Amino acid sequence: MADMASFREAVVAWAGGGPGDPARELAARLDVRAAVLLEGLSDVAAVDALAARRGRNLAAEGVCVLPIGGAMSVGRFARLLGASGLGLRLTGLCDEAERGYYARALDGAGPAPHGFFVCAADLEDELIRALGVTRVRELVRAEGELRSLQTFSRQPAQQGRTAHQQLRRFLGTKKGRKIRYGRVLVEALAPDRVPAPLDGLLTSL
Numbered sequence: 244m245a246d247m248a249s250f251r252e253a254v255v256a257w258a259g260g261g262p263g264d265p266a267r268e269l270a271a272r273l274d275v276r277a278a279v280l281l282e283g284l285s286d287v288a289a290v291d292a293l294a295a296r297r298g299r300n301l302a303a304e305g306v307c308v309l310p311i312g313g314a315m316s317v318g319r320f321a322r323l324l325g326a327s328g329l330g331l332r333l334t335g336l337c338d339e340a341e342r343g344y345y346a347r348a349l350d351g352a353g354p355a356p357h358g359f360f361v362c363a364a365d366l367e368d369e370l371i372r373a374l375g376v377t378r379v380r381e382l383v384r385a386e387g388e389l390r391s392l393q394t395f396s397r398q399p400a401q402q403g404r405t406a407h408q409q410l411r412r413f414l415g416t417k418k419g420r421k422i423r424y425g426r427v428l429v430e431a432l433a434p435d436r437v438p439a440p441l442d443g444l445l446t447s448l
Contacts (some may be wrong), residue, residue, distance in 0.1 A: 245269055247302035251309055254278075258311075258319050263328075270329050276305040277448060278324045280317055280335035280345075280359075284310050286366055288425035290336070293445055295431065295439065307331075314341030321348040335359040336366065352417050358447075360440035363398055367414050367421065368407075369438035370428040373383055376406045383413075 250273055253266040269275070279301075281287050287310050294301050301308055311320050314337055324331045337345045337359060345359045362369045365376050371379050395401065395416060396409050404412070414421050429441075 247273060247275075247307055250275060251307055252318070254307070254309060254323065257323055258316070258415060263323070266323075267329065270331070275307055275329070275331060277332040277334065278307045278309050278320075278325075279350075279444065279448070280309055280311050280320055282311065282314050282337060282341065283421075285421035286310070286336055286424040288422045289366055289370070289429045289441060290427040290444065292328060292429040293441060294298055297445065299445070301448065304448070307313050314338070314344040317341075317344050318348040325349075332445055336362065336440055336443065338362050338365045340364075360444045360447075362438070362440050364411075366425070366438070366441065367411050367428075368426075369440060370432070371407055371410050373436045373438050374428060376410060377430065379410050379428065380406075382424075382431055383410075386423070386427065 250266065252268040253269055256306075257263045257266045258309055279290065281290065287308050290308050299345060309320065311317055317335065317337075321333055322328055325333050333349055335349070339361055344359050345361075374382075380389070380392070383389055392410075392413050395413050396406075401409050401412065414424050429437075
């Protein structure tokens, strides 16, 4: 049975040089209307978690949340999915350092681009600031990783960095950790503490 995951896989294959017909057929069958272009799987986890908290099923709404494997790939995906391709509404979330890639890609994707949302450093930085260092450390403890965090914080390379900076680095030190905490941190947010870029993205869809 075709679902949004099938469409996502077809788009990734298409962007990698495969045929476009499977993605076109699935887009029509699933009535896909929009694509959210995200740099990686941790961003997908955060967006999905916030949507679930708000009682939304983005796939059922015709929205494909798509990890593109890094900001430099956004142009390729925008060409395939935007006005010159499938004609989907495009939006996304990116880091400040990658703003230029997204701006050029979405400006070139067709008339009346819908814009994108920018995190000050990255989404993890936004979430740590929203929750506060103490609360994030509590969540790390609840996930059974406080000792790993303490060991990491004592490393020479971490000396001189703030607790916030250490936490942000820690989240990226083990495969899959950023993805897991993308969900964990979002689920811990108070409704009025959702970072503006993430809130703006969901609200725009």
